[in-house]
Amino acid sequence: MKKTLAKKLPLSAEMNLKTVGEQIKLARLRRKISLARMAERAGCSELTLIRIEKGNPAVSFGIYIRVLYGLGLDGDILAIARDDKVGRNLQDIYLKNKGKTINDEYDFD
Numbered sequence: 001m002k003k004t005l006a007k008k009l010p011l012s013a014e015m016n017l018k019t020v021g022e023q024i025k026l027a028r029l030r031r032k033i034s035l036a037r038m039a040e041r042a043g044c045s046e047l048t049l050i051r052i053e054k055g056n057p058a059v060s061f062g063i064y065i066r067v068l069y070g071l072g073l074d075g076d077i078l079a080i081a082r083d084d085k086v087g088r089n090l091q092d093i094y095l096k097n098k099g100k101t102i103n104d105e106y107d108f109d
Contacts, residue, residue, distance in 0.1 A: 021055030
């Protein structure tokens with residue numbers, strides 16, 4: 001089997017993932033849930049939970065969701081990519097130009 005190395009995340013994505021990890025850790029601590037208990041709830045090892053709380057990008061998204069579920073925060077994932085400003089702007093540009101003909105684009109007068 002061929003080994004491949006994952007590409008390094010852009011710095012902003014790496015920082016966002018670290019922030020998510022910190023927020024997960026704070027949520028666990030606020031609830032006074034031990035590392036062992038949280039790992040048990042999420043069905044992962046304590047080491048994996050530590051990696052999540054540090055924002056390690058190698059941990060699968062599914063495990064992040066299981067941890068959020070164990071904290072009662074799994075509904076928060078619905079906010080991911082909800083407000084797609086760029087996509088909406090691109091769609092609006094397309095829709096505005098959709099009905100135009102070639103005569104609308106050029107002024108032949």
